[in-house]
Amino acid sequence: MRILRQSWGATLSDLRREIGLSPTALRQQLTLLERDGLVQRALARGRPGRPAIVYQPTTAAGPGSEEGFAALLTAVLRTMEEQGPERFGQILEGVATRLAADHGRIARIPHAEVRIRAALAVLFDVADEAAVTGGGREYEIVLRTCSLLPVAQQFRGLCAITRRLLGTLVGADVEQLESIAQGAPRCRFRLTLPGDAGAAT
Template sequence: MTLRPVTMTAPVALPERTKTRVLDLIKRHGPQTAQDLAARLDVSIPAARRHLGDLLEQGLLEARIEKPGGRGRPQHVFALTERGEAAFPNTSSGLCVDVLRHLRELFGQGAVLQVLDARNQALGEQLSVELEEAATLGERVERLAVQLTALGFEATSHRETSLHEDGASSEVWVLTQTHCPHLPVARQYQELCASELTLYRDLLGVAVTRDSRIACGQGCCRYRIAAAPHP
């Protein structure tokens, strides 16, 4: 009788230390290019690409083509997949989803909206204290970004020139969030994102529009803040 060697299935290896750092950097700073990651990790670009290739094969990252900052030449950027997001513990979001689901089943969609409105009001009162001493819109946006980062949103702000169809231009502020601490909830309850937009409009007192949303699979939540008063 001929004995055949038994093939053992190796367990899936956890990402090595550098790959874990890659995931953490993308989690903290949003989608990154291979060049960005090489600079942050202090490794060569080919080395960064090897790590990215491994993480792509493991389903932890996805690659897409974007223009950096919405401008310039398109580049390949790497972002976390749902599996990659799940590598970071977030048990509170799962609890929130369950609570909101039961609330809707028991009392209807209106009850969910009331809960989110109440949360909005409490959060707005907390943030308004930090913004009330700001003398200009730019200072308010910058302070809001700092407070949102403290809440886990990894927010930044900058000013840019907006061109209109008639050739005129105006200055707008851009608020960018590269992380959503409530992503599982936001994916199932769009009302959460809608309440966030309303909150920013009320806090800043001007028109605010959203260009992109993490919950829709985009790399960041990006808000454009004009100087026009919010109606």
């Protein structure tokens, strides 16, 4: 999203040069963003040959949307918190389960790294900046920014629901090794896949 906002649009080739993902992985992430109403397609005319498809951010993804969403999320979490810690935890768990069900197709992606990046695209607007390393059964994710940092600092449960949802979408055990909300310079996650899940990587 950062790249699309800065240039107000980019072709698949542009995004490949900037991010380094395969066309398949990029298309999967762009499909998710289109479905969520954050990206739209347009034809770039004025060049010789067939018009190129340009992916552009919609007004819903424009400047200030993160701040508005953070304020809304803070209000929702405060209201939930007033229900008491036990009920608060139950609601967060229910939200994670519902979101995982809504994005269940991600769990069916056979290649682990593509699955991880598709899950990151759902969870983070800075997913294109995430570093994903590893292979086989062990992967590590590093994020150096957090658009919901003010919310996460007030509600540590937000990090827990992120881990829960990431693990459900990817089909992995997730451990958070570092957290920006707790003063670290980055968020770092370790993902461990089941014994037979690394075969398709």
